[in-house]
Amino acid sequence: MDGSLWPLGNGDGVGKAARATGAPKAMTAMKRTKTAGRKGMRERSTTSARLPATWLVGSGVRLRPVEPSDARPLQRWLDRPSARQWLSELLPRAGPQLAWIAQLATDPAKPSFIIETSLGAQIGLATLSVEGVQAKLGIAIQDTRRVGLDRCAEAVRLLADAAFRVLPLQRIEVRVLPSNEFAVEVYEEAGFSREGVLRKVAFHAGKARDELMLSLLWEEWMARRASI
Amino acid sequence: MRLRRLQRADIEAVRDGFASGIAAATTRWMFPRSLPSKLGWFDDMEASKEHDAFAIVVNRRVVGICSLRPPRFAGRELTIAIFDPAMRGRGLGTFAVTELCRFGFSQLRLRRIELGVYPNHRAAIACYARCGFQYEALLRRYVYHNGVWTDAMWMSLLRSEMGLKKNERAR
Numbered sequence: 104m105d106g107s108l109w110p111l112g113n114g115d116g117v118g119k120a121a122r123a124t125g126a127p128k129a130m131t132a133m134k135r136t137k138t139a140g141r142k143g144m145r146e147r148s149t150t151s152a153r154l155p156a157t158w159l160v161g162s163g164v165r166l167r168p169v170e171p172s173d174a175r176p177l178q179r180w181l182d183r184p185s186a187r188q189w190l191s192e193l194l195p196r197a198g199p200q201l202a203w204i205a206q207l208a209t210d211p212a213k214p215s216f217i218i219e220t221s222l223g224a225q226i227g228l229a230t231l232s233v234e235g236v237q238a239k240l241g242i243a244i245q246d247t248r249r250v251g252l253d254r255c256a257e258a259v260r261l262l263a264d265a266a267f268r269v270l271p272l273q274r275i276e277v278r279v280l281p282s283n284e285f286a287v288e289v290y291e292e293a294g295f296s297r298e299g300v301l302r303k304v305a306f307h308a309g310k311a312r313d314e315l316m317l318s319l320l321w322e323e324w325m326a327r328r329a330s331i
Numbered sequence: 332m333r334l335r336r337l338q339r340a341d342i343e344a345v346r347d348g349f350a351s352g353i354a355a356a357t358t359r360w361m362f363p364r365s366l367p368s369k370l371g372w373f374d375d376m377e378a379s380k381e382h383d384a385f386a387i388v389v390n391r392r393v394v395g396i397c398s399l400r401p402p403r404f405a406g407r408e409l410t411i412a413i414f415d416p417a418m419r420g421r422g423l424g425t426f427a428v429t430e431l432c433r434f435g436f437s438q439l440r441l442r443r444i445e446l447g448v449y450p451n452h453r454a455a456i457a458c459y460a461r462c463g464f465q466y467e468a469l470l471r472r473y474v475y476h477n478g479v480w481t482d483a484m485w486m487s488l489l490r491s492e493m494g495l496k497k498n499e500r501a502r
Contacts (some may be wrong), residue, residue: 157351158350158351158355158363166363167363168350168364168365169365208365208367209364211368214362216363268360271475325478
């Protein structure tokens with residue numbers, strides 16, 4: 104049995120936007136470039152019919168659950184210096200990393216998703232870590248320059264939106280290194296507000312670092328939802 | 332159409348059914364999760380003595396799922412989801428609920444089957460009423476659904492109210 108049994112968005116309009124707009128032309132070009140395949144996670148072209156359907160669909164990106172089979176490619180990608188530049192939580196050795204990724208696929212408190220373009224190219228990872236009425240959101244994009252601000256922000260918005268719909272959360276928070284200006288821009292674009300700088304809370308590249316705290320409150324999400 | 336015990340091989344179809352969001356308006360919202368996490372749910376269900384799940388099958392295709400799970404109050408709680416929109420409004424739900432209740436009262440010897448339904452879900456309420464369920468209460472702000480705490484309509488069916496055939500009736 105495959106995912107084609109339940110056509111995307113049949114019935115309630117989910118996913119129709121994604122299919123109608125299709126993928127931007129630039130993406131087709133991107134898939135053909137040889138370097139894209141070597142960059143990190145392999146960009147597999149999967150026909151949409153074979154993918155499990157999901158309601159987490161935007162106009163430029165969609166989120167599908169992390170499966171255990173994603174562990175190896177994800178770990179290879181996350182081990183690269185370019186990916187590790189902004190990640191503080193991951194351990195340097197392969198073993199614990201694999202265990203962490205395997206946990207993402209099955210831990211009920213850590214709903215995690217592979218970010219894909221509408222064509223099925225895998226471009227990043229989005230995770231949520233739920234603790235009671237709060238949740239921490241994290242997103243890692245393989246090549247931010249290629250993916251662009253809008254699609255990054257859409258991935259954040261998709262996950263935050265789903266989280267507020269599914270879970271009785273008061274707030275979703277995000278912590279980033281202040282030097283990661285692009286990420287701050289993405290989260291602000293997605294509706295998050297800066298709360299302040301927590302001093303020396305992260306251990307990154309051999310030093311204790313400050314982190315910028317951003318958050319999105321349930322009220323803010325409801326207000327924005329009502330205005331749409 | 333028929334009802335049969337949920338099998339491990341059905342979980343992929345069930346996962347895809349829920350992940351598509353088609354049943355989202357009428358069921359609890361869930362994140363789409365990996366296949367192994369759903370299989371874990373299945374194994375827990377199999378191991379539990381208070382949880383029985385069935386697949387709703389039409390033409391050998393799994394189009395829905397229903398179950399009797401541990402109750403909020405007493406007896407068992409009934410759940411049902413039909414994933415294929417084309418299968419709605421065909422009496423599939425009424426058939427499944429009736430079969431499930433018959434199983435619960437005759438095989439499990441239950442005294443009570445209860446269920447919660449969103450008050451705006453007219454089709455489901457009509458279906459449950461047709462199967463004999465009685466309205467009990469409107470539980471206010473009872474379920475977190477689609478971003479807000481919503482009311483749940485609570486209904487139940489007692490063994491004495493179910494029209495059982497003689498040989499199915501408990502001694």
